[in-house]
Amino acid sequence: MTIQIHTFRRGAIYTWRKRLPAKLGGGVLQLSLRTSDPLIGRRIAAILGGESCGVIDAMVHQGLSKEDARRLLGAVIAREHQKIQNRRLAAAEAGHERSWQQAKSYDWAVGKALTLLAERGASACPLTDQDRDSMRDEGRTEAEIAAVQTVLEQEARTYAEDPRQGLNTRSLRLMREELKRQEFSPLELLHGRQIYYRGRGAALLDMSAEQAVTEQASDLAAELARAQVCSDPPVAIEAAARAEATPSAPSVATAPVARASLNTGAAHAVPCEQPAYDPQLTALVARLMDQKRRQGMSGGMILQMTRVFALFVEATGVEDVRALRQEHIAKFVDTLQLLPVHYGKSPKDRGKPLRVILENARGQPVGLSATTINRNLDYIGQLLIKGRSEGFRGLGDLDPNSLRQRKTKRDRDDRPPFTAEDVQAIFRHPVWHGFQSTGRWQQPGNMLTKDGFYWLPLIAALSGARRGEIAGLKAAEIGTVEGIPCMTLHINRNRGLKNLTSARVLPLHPELLELGLVDHAESRLAKGGRDADLFPDMRPKTLPSVEDAADDDEGGKFGDKINYRFNKLVDRQVTANRAKKTFHSFRHYVATQLGRLTDVPDQVRKDILGHAGSSITEERYTETSPLAAKLAALERLPRLPL
CATH class of the missing domain: 1.10.443.10 (Intergrase catalytic core)
Known part of the structure; x- marks a missing residue:
């Protein structure tokens, strides 16, 4: 329910939210007004609306300086140029038919994908029909367009994550090396990552067209002199909220404004105050088990769940929660259906590698019961919920329940x-x-x-x-x-x-x-x-x-x-x-x-x-x-x- 512009009611509480300009990634800045009184909500929202204009305008200009952007971009392009030359040399030495042309074609596909990511963020994936038509007009083949889509799918998952984690640390390492600093603001991190992708994309595209690229660094740096948004609450907005919640306005003092949160439409707008959690699956399991232990779960249940998660890691080979895909859960279920029917009953099995257990199961009755498989899927579901609660993106698309097994008999007969x-x-x-x-x-x-x-x-x-x-x-x-x-x-x-x-x-x-x-x-x-x-x-x-x-x-x-x-x-x-x-x-x-x-x-x-x-x-x-x-x-x- 809307009571005035930018102000909505969520449940019983009013919330203020405003879409950010494209230069800030097009996300949504949202704050809970912490009140169910429409009069108080209108009053605070009016102040937030006025103050936000100045704050958002300042945010646009708080990224890397033009000089830092130019220096970083030049380094990215020079490094990518050298890597391209090395790959071309290796392709020529290989002597395979058309290896040189294939290398150029692949460089173009990667460069196009990286450029789209730099412009649009993770929302660049998948390609639109207009994108495909434009590439066809350039004379690109369906194989090249498919290669762009493949690279987009791979890189978009990385681009959607915190710029301080995983493969994103490539841009952070380069920033530290070239700009001679160890610490950067969240806006600078996002800006630097965008430059990293744009520079690599420009180098690849121009090399695939046999053009020089290094002189473009200055022009691109000027174009990229814009920042991304961070979820830290703008000082002016908080100051406005504090000014409103003064003793002279006691009705508002009981409803302080919450810290800002970002519901981002552009996947590259990353909350800067989000806690940094270890993305390793084993670390996520440990945190989930600590939570279960605090909730009073028995040691036996914790042990059982931990063994299931260890089996999941061994069966799928996935060690990083950010790399989890639906096919990994399907592979896990396939593995459960190949295990001997009495798997886990003997303590002697606990130290054996999975491959040995599967080899020994040949010729024996295999396949865990539907009840056991479904219980294990429930455990995986709880792990995914824990991961989502910690901010790991992409887990919401995973659906363990779609792989649940149909029981062949009633529970009472089991x-x-x-x-x-x-x-x-x-x-x-x-x-x-x-x-x-x-x-x-x-x-x-x-x-x-x-x-x-x-x-x-x-x-x-x-x-x-x-x-x-x-x-x-x-x-x-x-x-x-x-x-x-x-x-x-x-x-x-x-x-x-x-x-x-x-x-x-x-x-x-x-x-x-x-x-x-x-x-x-x-x-x-x-x-x-x-x-x-x-x-x-x-x-x-x-x-x-x-x-x-x-x-x-x-x-x-x-x-x-x-x-x-x-x-x-x-x-x-x-x-x-x-x-x-x-x-x-x-x-x-x-x-x-x-x-x-x-x-x-x-x-x-x-x-x-x-x-x-x-x-x-x-x-x-x-x-x-x-x-x-x-x-x-x-x-x-x-x-x-x-």
Whole structure:
């Protein structure tokens, strides 16, 4: 909504914006007025409109001086001239048929592309129909015009980036060498880069036409004596805003003008105060993982995502985020479909190069599941979002979701739950009734050990909690809340949680109390204090971390130690439809059992399992279910045969 010229409402807040002249790249200078009051908005906008005219006029003349521009341009042309001569000499020595003519043709194509970039910025790509017609009128072939388009596509990506990064540092290095300075203003950097491209283009075009070029430096320098725009807030504009926000105008003082930002239409208008982030993919991954860690993501999830990103880099060979293209994501998906179906399950695979893993997979079942591929694409999407938030351009065109795989079966069938009969059969095992010895734990006997292997399946079957959540409990996290014995699942020194909704307090099922879980916790507290692990035998030899992942068979996460024995136990006890049932099937079992209780509210089930609400009302405006309601639901889970 417009309330006066250059002033618009975005949401509830008014914004002032003005298109810049072509000499400044044709971008848009935009400032938030930080007010929802139209009267205040009009008042500040009027001041900004008047002050901006003088400021923008000054911006046009704040680039390199004419003398510096002439000196820099002369150096660019001289260097490019020498490089052209060297290439021509090499082509002549090669002796290939028409090599000299081909070299001239290519020099013209590159020179034309660079000249267009210097004139139009990154928006020079792609060529317009008028451009193509003009080149045809010059007598250029379709192959030469296609070569111009190819060079434009390559160079425009560089031109759209910060002039201090990547290949753009070529112009910065030359400026430092020729102008004998180390520091340049943002406007000077943009101006210098434009001269660099214009000079190279002029040299190539004129050499391809067999004309001398060095005498043109002076004329071109005068023509190029104009500057580009920077997003630093003009002093006069800020001064106007400060003058308006004085004690004499208290209504405006509460709505200070924000610092200027540039929504640039010309890709070469680069914000000068934008933080310089390392463009290496590994550095971007590290920053994303630091962010996830601050948000409370579990160490296991961070480790999993980091391994996916490492695989992406190895599969595509891309190391710089600015070089990412859609075809790289497609190549990554192709690689996932060639990996062995059990890729990543064995610690021995982690140190092997990808090419070795792919070679060893020949003749074996290959192709990760649609669920795994789609999850990995979700991770790539999060990485792209992080890159865009840091200002890396071009990532908005990448679309991992377009490569998502169609599932061939329902999610509920991907990891089947234990049935009620399965659970009853599992807990008839000697582990919970007495076994012969440590080595003969599957045979009935008189030995009963209430260790982690004893407790983890019990708690999972009577709460629906995840294995890692249970295994990493501290003894102090078993206690009484509101008069109800509970376990508190929060991030602790042993492990994180899968997501924010995973943090919860769960009442203990009466059967767990009867079996002595609270007594076990009190015993551990008495021995080790409040930092004591509830199940010390579940502590891995190496705790999970991105830098130091465990490579032993016992794994690097709390709960990994029971994998082998638990699978053996299930093999013995569950004879019907055993395939793909794992420890996590307890969680699905509890969800299924609670889902069949029609009088239990859906929100109570979600709060027990740590699932997010299905709407913004549930997620933001609904409090967690009372402990009494959770206990009433959990008490209705089938009792175990103990």
